[in-house]
Amino acid sequence: MTPLLEVRGLTKSYGRSLGCAEVSFDLWPGEVMGIVGESGSGKSTLLNCLAGLLEPDAGEVIFDTRADGPRDVLRMGEPERRWLARTDWAFVRQNPRDGLRMGVSAGANVGERLMAVGARHYGDIRARATDWLRRVEIDPARIDDRPRTFSGGMQQRLQIARNLVTGPRLVFMDEPTGGLDVSVQARLLDLLRGLVRDMGLSAVVVTHDLAVVRLLAHRIMVMKDGRVVEEGLTDQVLDDPRHPYTQLLVSSVLQV
Amino acid sequence: MTDYNFAYLDEDTKRMIRRAILKALAVPGYQVPFASREMPMPYGWGTGGVQVSAAILTPEDVMKVIDQGADDTTNAVSIRRFFEKTAGVATTTRTAEATVIQTRHRIPETPLREGQVLVYQVPIPEPLRFLEPRETETRRMHALEDYGLMHVKLYEDIARHGRIATSYAYPVKVEGRYVMDPSPIPKFDNPRLKSEAIQLFGAGREQRIYALPPHCRVESLDFEDHPFEASKADHPCALCGATGSYLDEVITDDAGGRMFVCSDTDFCATRRGEAA
Numbered sequence: 001m002t003p004l005l006e007v008r009g010l011t012k013s014y015g016r017s018l019g020c021a022e023v024s025f026d027l028w029p030g031e032v033m034g035i036v037g038e039s040g041s042g043k044s045t046l047l048n049c050l051a052g053l054l055e056p057d058a059g060e061v062i063f064d065t066r067a068d069g070p071r072d073v074l075r076m077g078e079p080e081r082r083w084l085a086r087t088d089w090a091f092v093r094q095n096p097r098d099g100l101r102m103g104v105s106a107g108a109n110v111g112e113r114l115m116a117v118g119a120r121h122y123g124d125i126r127a128r129a130t131d132w133l134r135r136v137e138i139d140p141a142r143i144d145d146r147p148r149t150f151s152g153g154m155q156q157r158l159q160i161a162r163n164l165v166t167g168p169r170l171v172f173m174d175e176p177t178g179g180l181d182v183s184v185q186a187r188l189l190d191l192l193r194g195l196v197r198d199m200g201l202s203a204v205v206v207t208h209d210l211a212v213v214r215l216l217a218h219r220i221m222v223m224k225d226g227r228v229v230e231e232g233l234t235d236q237v238l239d240d241p242r243h244p245y246t247q248l249l250v251s252s253v254l255q256v
Numbered sequence: 257m258t259d260y261n262f263a264y265l266d267e268d269t270k271r272m273i274r275r276a277i278l279k280a281l282a283v284p285g286y287q288v289p290f291a292s293r294e295m296p297m298p299y300g301w302g303t304g305g306v307q308v309s310a311a312i313l314t315p316e317d318v319m320k321v322i323d324q325g326a327d328d329t330t331n332a333v334s335i336r337r338f339f340e341k342t343a344g345v346a347t348t349t350r351t352a353e354a355t356v357i358q359t360r361h362r363i364p365e366t367p368l369r370e371g372q373v374l375v376y377q378v379p380i381p382e383p384l385r386f387l388e389p390r391e392t393e394t395r396r397m398h399a400l401e402d403y404g405l406m407h408v409k410l411y412e413d414i415a416r417h418g419r420i421a422t423s424y425a426y427p428v429k430v431e432g433r434y435v436m437d438p439s440p441i442p443k444f445d446n447p448r449l450k451s452e453a454i455q456l457f458g459a460g461r462e463q464r465i466y467a468l469p470p471h472c473r474v475e476s477l478d479f480e481d482h483p484f485e486a487s488k489a490d491h492p493c494a495l496c497g498a499t500g501s502y503l504d505e506v507i508t509d510d511a512g513g514r515m516f517v518c519s520d521t522d523f524c525a526t527r528r529g530e531a532a
Contacts, residue, residue, distance in 0.1 A: 105415055115411065
């Protein structure tokens with residue numbers, strides 16, 4: 001079996017300050033990788049480099065494409081990378097306003113990726129949008145409403161539907177539960193877990209919330225100052241942290 | 257005529273515009289940037305069209321100017337006078353006799369033939385503008401043929417109105433490649449964008465020129481289950497009786513009286529002349 005994503009020596013710095021340095025890992029099909037660390041530790045830089053939104057200074061990101069097998073996405077042309085980004089990849093942002101088109105209806109938001117890959121049958125697009133709204137627990141009667149009339153949790157679920165509608169194999173998530181209250185967070189995590197399992201998705205989830213990785217991720221990487229300080233199975237790392245920073249992180253979680 | 261350079265613009269400017277036109281003809285539907293000049297009229301009154309016309313006019317040309325199909329409205333009359341004064345070319349209102357036709361918002365009803373040039377005045381050349389405000393991003397989308405967004409707009413139309421409600425400036429795909437805004441012509445005119453004549457589009461404020469060479473393939477965007485329809489008011493012309501021409505609705509009194517007449521005044525007058 002080949003890994004879905006192979007990352008080798010990924011390095012990105014912003015002038016003198018370091019974004020992330022020499023990050024390497026493999027992501028296998030169906031696996032969810034959690035990246036944790038405090039603010040400024042390079043998590044988001046890493047995620048943006050992986051998704052082709054930022055150009056790293058060095059390293060390779062090799063994705064197992066459907067057509068040609070493993071390819072370095074950093075050396076692909078932009079048309080090809082954009083095609084990947086709207087078919088096999090998905091990017092769920094922390095703020096749904098960044099990931100949604102606020103000016104058009106929920107149905108158009110879900111349908112956009114379908115139309116971008118060539119769907120030209122209005123009835124089909126609408127049927128699939130309806131189906132996806134139902135799957136993310138949004139009342140299909142609201143298909144023609146604009147996202148700005150939705151609550152924060154609904155917007156986040158709409159963003160997930162919009163991203164998963166083309167059946168991607170790899171999902172990047174940047175703090176998917178950030179800014180939501182805890183009960184909404186719990187429902188969203190439950191939903192995400194179900195979707196990841198049912199669709200056999202691989203995912204890279206960036207978060208500072210250890211509860212999120214505990215529930216979603218199979219493996220985690222702990223980052224500090226742009227470097228990976230510890231890596232392993234989620235339960236192993238969280239129950240028996242080795243690195244002093246991980247120990248600090250785990251012990252900082254409030255117990256209620 | 258000694259007061260002006262032929263056709264108002266200086267020769268270097270004309271050369272610059274001609275180069276843009278040649279490039280636009282070579283890449284149908286692609287918006288070529290050009291250094292638009294200040295013209296003696298406000299933006300929005302056809303500064304782009306006037307510059308394109310000035311760059312292609314020769315002393316032998318016969319010019320016609322229409323605004324919404326009519327030869328006798330302010331915009332058409334003043335631009336026609338402008339070229340009479342600055343280029344001394346012959347002018348006409350007869351579509352068949354003209355070699356250069358500058359237009360705003362219509363394609364003449366009489367089919368154009370080889371050797372004629374139709375120059376459009378374009379307010380906003382970018383079909384993606386209202387969906388994506390960043391110019392850097394829209395240019396990239398054109399380069400990468402990333403046109404999913406265009407259908408999002410049509411989707412929204414159907415979701416809200418039950419049909420594609422866009423009735424003018426209806427987006428087209430040119431030669432299977434570039435998505436283009438045909439300027440605010442009614443969608444009735446879209447099928448007639450495939451023509452024997454050369455069609456040039458000038459946007460003065462936005463500084464873009466684009467073109468359709470003769471016989472160029474032009475498809476209106478649509479959905480399989482909501483196909484494109486070239487619609488018009490379902491009436492015959494009240495003056496000439498034509499049933500296949502695009503009509504203007506004219507309010508005749510304040511008691512609900514109205515009539516539908518051809519928007520192309522030359523077409524209508526010619527038909528009435530023949531009937532009489």
